[in-house]
Amino acid sequence: MSSRLTRKIAILGCAAALCMAGPAALAQVNLTGETSSPGNSPHVNMVHLADVLAREGIANIQVSEGQTATNSIVNVAEGKTDVATAPTVLHFLLENGRGPFSSQGENGKALAEKVRAMWPYNAGAYGLFAPVASGIRSYEDIKGRTVWNGPPSGAALTLGRQTLQLGTGGFKDGEDYKGLQTNWGQLPTVLVDGSAEAFMVPVTFPSDRVVTALAAGNVNLISFPKEIWESEGMKKFLRAPGNSPVVIKGEDMGYGPDQGVTLISEDGYFRSPGVPFATLVRADMPDDLVKKITAAYIASIPELKKRAPYAANVNFDVVDEETTGFCGALTLKYHPGAVAAWEEAGYKIPDCAE
Numbered sequence: 001m002s003s004r005l006t007r008k009i010a011i012l013g014c015a016a017a018l019c020m021a022g023p024a025a026l027a028q029v030n031l032t033g034e035t036s037s038p039g040n041s042p043h044v045n046m047v048h049l050a051d052v053l054a055r056e057g058i059a060n061i062q063v064s065e066g067q068t069a070t071n072s073i074v075n076v077a078e079g080k081t082d083v084a085t086a087p088t089v090l091h092f093l094l095e096n097g098r099g100p101f102s103s104q105g106e107n108g109k110a111l112a113e114k115v116r117a118m119w120p121y122n123a124g125a126y127g128l129f130a131p132v133a134s135g136i137r138s139y140e141d142i143k144g145r146t147v148w149n150g151p152p153s154g155a156a157l158t159l160g161r162q163t164l165q166l167g168t169g170g171f172k173d174g175e176d177y178k179g180l181q182t183n184w185g186q187l188p189t190v191l192v193d194g195s196a197e198a199f200m201v202p203v204t205f206p207s208d209r210v211v212t213a214l215a216a217g218n219v220n221l222i223s224f225p226k227e228i229w230e231s232e233g234m235k236k237f238l239r240a241p242g243n244s245p246v247v248i249k250g251e252d253m254g255y256g257p258d259q260g261v262t263l264i265s266e267d268g269y270f271r272s273p274g275v276p277f278a279t280l281v282r283a284d285m286p287d288d289l290v291k292k293i294t295a296a297y298i299a300s301i302p303e304l305k306k307r308a309p310y311a312a313n314v315n316f317d318v319v320d321e322e323t324t325g326f327c328g329a330l331t332l333k334y335h336p337g338a339v340a341a342w343e344e345a346g347y348k349i350p351d352c353a354e
Helices: 016-021 041-055 069-077 089-096 099-104 107-112 155-168 184-193 208-216 232-239 287-299 336-344
Strands: 030-034 060-064 083-087 115-131 146-150 178-181 198-203 219-222 244-249 261-264 269-282
Touching: 030 041, 030 069, 041 060, 041 083, 041 115, 041 269, 041 287, 069 083, 069 089, 069 099, 069 107, 069 115, 069 269, 083 089, 089 099, 089 107, 099 107, 115 155, 115 208, 115 244, 115 287, 115 336, 146 155, 155 198, 155 232, 155 269, 184 198, 184 208, 198 208, 208 219, 287 336
Parallel strands: 030 060, 030 083, 146 178, 146 198, 219 261
Antiparallel strands: 083 269, 115 198, 115 219, 115 269, 244 269
């Protein structure tokens, strides 16, 4: 194994449980997979998938953890990896040779055409929260304050700044507030050391990041302003590749009444731009194999929703166009085998994504 975090989910030998179950339980296909570090929905999704497919005798997946999604999507396109988790915006950027794929140029379009989705979900929403002691109770209250808004570079910082700018009606990092950036590994320390007065960071429901911040005192979780959320400009933003709306009732966010988390909202709903993801495969993977994989996944979704506290709130079983961010300028399509499995299970895949 390399020094990178690698988890062998593959059961290449005869593990005790499978041996007792007999030959029928042995998986028939060996696949490779790539996903993020532990602690978020893409990782939970991939590890769950590997467990289910091995158990059902469909496939063994050797999963490499802690991978960079920009590399993973290219590896799938080039046939170096069979399955990967990635934000859907990467397909748009790859196809157009932009951002981290600018060096691909015209080749990016050809690579993007070799990638298909099996199912979507999200990695949470870009949420603004702050210690109650800071007095910050609205987006506009960040005026003149220090706000952690992402790592030093990359898509997360761009989206963090965009969300703050939209929610405040135009505040800019370095002019209206002081943006604080650190790498992801330093964030847990920043959440409690007082160096930032508020945080704009992807959160799930509940969120480990909010829970960590509670160690330093009670927290206000601030919904995106409803008036701006319902504006035409915001609707256009949410339809752009890589964005999707997240709207969740306060009582469904996973925090008890005495846990120290207060939702600041006009109507008891939390709203914020989401981070749509998908589990991707090679376009030339056989239809029957993808159908079996997807069908097994769909059947196991109730189990998946119990694997992590936030798993019930990341839309593992939602495929509609608006929630998932598919279609429009995003040309990513579902694999035909996946379409067949979803529709046999009673779901409707948008025509524009088939």
